Amino acid sequence: MNREEAKREIERLTEELLRHNYLYYVKNQPEISDYEYDMLLKKLQKLEDQFPEFKLPYSPTSRVGGEPVEGFETVKHSIPMISLDNAYSEGELLNFNERVEKLLGHSVEYTVEPKIDGIGLALIYKNGVLSMAITRGDGVQGDNVIENAKTIKNIPLKIFSKIPDYFEVRGEVFLPFETFRKINEEKEQNGEELFANPRNAVAGTIRLKDPKIASKRGMQMYCYQIITDESFLPRSHFERLKLLNSLGFDTPPHTLKLKEIKEVVEYCKKFEEVIKPSLTFPVDGMVIKVDNVSLWEKLGTTAKFPRYAIAFKFKPEQATTRILNVTFQVGRTGVITPVAELEPVKLAGTTVKRATLHNFDEIKRLDIRIGDTVFVEKAGEIIPKVVKVVKSKRSGIEKEITPPEKCPVCGEKTVQLEGEVAVRCINPSCPAILKNSILHFVSRDAMDIRGMGESLVDRLLEKNLLKDFASIYQLKKEDIASLERMGDKSAENLLKEIEKSKQKPFPNVLYALGIRYVGQKAAKLLAAHFKSIDRIINANEEEIAEIEGIGKKIAESIKKYFSLKHNLELIEKLKKHNLQFEIKDEKNKPQPLKGLTFVLTGEMENFTRKEATEFLENLGAKVSSSVSRKTDYVIVGKNPGSKFRKAVELGVKTVDEQFLLNFKEKLEKKN
Ligand code: IVH
Numbered sequence: 146m147n148r149e150e151a152k153r154e155i156e157r158l159t160e161e162l163l164r165h166n167y168l169y170y171v172k173n174q175p176e177i178s179d180y181e182y183d184m185l186l187k188k189l190q191k192l193e194d195q196f197p198e199f200k201l202p203y204s205p206t207s208r209v210g211g212e213p214v215e216g217f218e219t220v221k222h223s224i225p226m227i228s229l230d231n232a233y234s235e236g237e238l239l240n241f242n243e244r245v246e247k248l249l250g251h252s253v254e255y256t257v258e259p260k261i262d263g264i265g266l267a268l269i270y271k272n273g274v275l276s277m278a279i280t281r282g283d284g285v286q287g288d289n290v291i292e293n294a295k296t297i298k299n300i301p302l303k304i305f306s307k308i309p310d311y312f313e314v315r316g317e318v319f320l321p322f323e324t325f326r327k328i329n330e331e332k333e334q335n336g337e338e339l340f341a342n343p344r345n346a347v348a349g350t351i352r353l354k355d356p357k358i359a360s361k362r363g364m365q366m367y368c369y370q371i372i373t374d375e376s377f378l379p380r381s382h383f384e385r386l387k388l389l390n391s392l393g394f395d396t397p398p399h400t401l402k403l404k405e406i407k408e409v410v411e412y413c414k415k416f417e418e419v420i421k422p423s424l425t426f427p428v429d430g431m432v433i434k435v436d437n438v439s440l441w442e443k444l445g446t447t448a449k450f451p452r453y454a455i456a457f458k459f460k461p462e463q464a465t466t467r468i469l470n471v472t473f474q475v476g477r478t479g480v481i482t483p484v485a486e487l488e489p490v491k492l493a494g495t496t497v498k499r500a501t502l503h504n505f506d507e508i509k510r511l512d513i514r515i516g517d518t519v520f521v522e523k524a525g526e527i528i529p530k531v532v533k534v535v536k537s538k539r540s541g542i543e544k545e546i547t548p549p550e551k552c553p554v555c556g557e558k559t560v561q562l563e564g565e566v567a568v569r570c571i572n573p574s575c576p577a578i579l580k581n582s583i584l585h586f587v588s589r590d591a592m593d594i595r596g597m598g599e600s601l602v603d604r605l606l607e608k609n610l611l612k613d614f615a616s617i618y619q620l621k622k623e624d625i626a627s628l629e630r631m632g633d634k635s636a637e638n639l640l641k642e643i644e645k646s647k648q649k650p651f652p653n654v655l656y657a658l659g660i661r662y663v664g665q666k667a668a669k670l671l672a673a674h675f676k677s678i679d680r681i682i683n684a685n686e687e688e689i690a691e692i693e694g695i696g697k698k699i700a701e702s703i704k705k706y707f708s709l710k711h712n713l714e715l716i717e718k719l720k721k722h723n724l725q726f727e728i729k730d731e732k733n734k735p736q737p738l739k740g741l742t743f744v745l746t747g748e749m750e751n752f753t754r755k756e757a758t759e760f761l762e763n764l765g766a767k768v769s770s771s772v773s774r775k776t777d778y779v780i781v782g783k784n785p786g787s788k789f790r791k792a793v794e795l796g797v798k799t800v801d802e803q804f805l806l807n808f809k810e811k812l813e814k815k816n
Pocket of ligand 1 (some may be wrong): 437
């Protein structure tokens with residue numbers, strides 16, 4: 146292909162892919178399957194790699210993230226990004242309405258939107274092409290984070306309809322709870338500090354210097370404001386949101402236009418009680434806006450806030466209670482985490498008795514003492530934590546918390562490694578480290594030995610039946626059956642599970658070993674690259690660090706792990722028990738579902754979403770996240786979502802969980 150042809154082909158593919166994006170995200174009417182889309186994208190990527198000078202600024206390949214940036218350019222906002230005044234009660238909402246009516250001399254209709262708990266972003270389209278994405282900053286100027294914004298899948302890179310040359314769209318970038326949980330899980334596996342809540346996580350992500358990492362974080366954006374030639378826009382705010390939808394933007398779901406303030410109050414209450422608990426993304430209130438935008442100018446702004454809108458803030462999911470004691474937990478890597486034992490308190494529907502204090506720096510920062518009255522909060526509505534001390538309630542007898550000099554479990558001296566916040570126990574035979582390492586080894590994403598929960602592991606350790614991972618494979622039926630609350634049947638079941646775990650593929654085994662910083666992702670990358678444990682053991686640090694996604698820190702940790710004699714001996718023992726220490730020849734694996742595309746919806750009883758996906762992919766199937774005419778089967782669980790409806794509409798075959806169970810049974814028989 147010559148340069149001229151390449152240029153034309155890049156333009157053609159870019160336009161075609163953007164059209165498919167539009168059909169998929171806006172029209173909900175995809176014309177091609179996810180697979181065909183990926184193939185077109187690959188083709189474009191290849192051409193762009195060959196001819197980077199022809200890559201268009203709105204190329205859909207930017208979704209995966211371009212080259213790292215050195216810093217962000219500061220840009221002045223077209224008009225300031227102001228924030229809203231808050232109302233915390235029904236009375237304050239009624240006052241707001243009264244002020245509006247008084248100023249205008251008549252009643253008005255309102256648009257009520259969820260207040261998304263993320264960070265504000267302004268998207269600037271020049272001649273229909275996304276050209277800048279500016280963070281709120283100080284409201285007057287912000288940072289242009291365009292490369293990261295381009296990775297957000299529900300932000301259009303180009304607008305297809307006719308719009309004014311300058312077109313600005315503002316909204317909120319956020320992280321859904323599930324994505325937030327995964328980011329923190331990965332951070333935990335890598336021994337990094339966790340994000341306190343989805344909002345902090347998104348604020349950190351949008352400012353990452355490497356868009357490739359940002360692209361994997363799964364940010365999303367809901368838009369709610371347009372700044373452009375006013376004559377192009379409808380007068381009603383609600384209609385403006387609809388216009389945004391038709392141009393390819395997502396707007397806050399559950400938005401309503403309501404006729405009077407009474408309805409607004411009712412809806413806010415209903416939303417907080419009924420809708421909010423079921424949402425998959427963080428919302429911290431409702432935004433109430435006068436629907437007729439022509440009235441916005443008449444109402445104007447106060448020194449700080451507009452008079453045409455207000456934020457009704459939900460009750461914070463916080464409570465006050467007292468710290469009765471502080472205990473120390475020893476994790477599998479020996480890190481000692483301080484935990485506050487609390488006077489039980491109700492918080493967001495559950496009773497909270499303990500809260501993490503993270504580390505000793507955090508205790509110092511907040512000046513937390515035993516006996517203190519504190520605020521506890523559900524961070525990202527998941528883990529309770531102590532956020533503030535009520536110092537005025539101190540009586541003087543509160544006790545300071547000092548890092549333990551000895552491990553609370555084994556009594557050995559603790560250490561604080563250079564450059565680390567964490568205090569650790571480094572005794573390799575500390576029972577707490579052994580227990581937590583075993584719990585990690587048998588966990589679902591590792592060897593998946595069902596039935597080997599904390600209480601059973603405790604009992605096995607007590608009887609001295611577990612000394613390391615290998616001793617799991619030496620357990621005898623009578624050892625297990627003789628334990629409290631165990632019998633012949635449960636012993637047999639456990640042994641079956643242990644036997645089954647020997648089939649777990651190499652990446653799981655590698656992850657199960659619990660090498661510091663080797664999380665699931667790193668284990669997969671290492672296994673795919675080296676194919677066997679022996680090659681990893683023999684590789685040098687540079688070779689390991691060179692693998693994309695691994696890096697120096699992990700490489701160092703791996704070398705350190707395998708430099709210890711007892712770890713090498715452990716691997717030898719596990720090899721004797723026939724665990725998978727290499728990647729099996731994939732070519733001979735049966736692929737009965739090859740060529741078929743599946744979509745999953747609803748909850749299953751016997752599989753998590755991840756397990757079902759892995760199971761199908763292992764059989765050669767492709768698992769897609771959306772239903773199209775090209776989908777072969779939709780597997781429908783309990784409480785299915787809109788994908789089920791779509792499958793029925795399109796006439797795609799639907800099956801239930803039994804389909805997977807039948808396959809599983811057949812395969813197990815064969816083995
Ligand atoms: S309207 C002129 N609508 O909350 C007012 N803001 O304190 C423009 N937010 O800075 C804001 N969801 O970052 C509006 N549906 C929504 C929102 C929303 C979240 C954020 C936004 C704003 C802050 C208001």
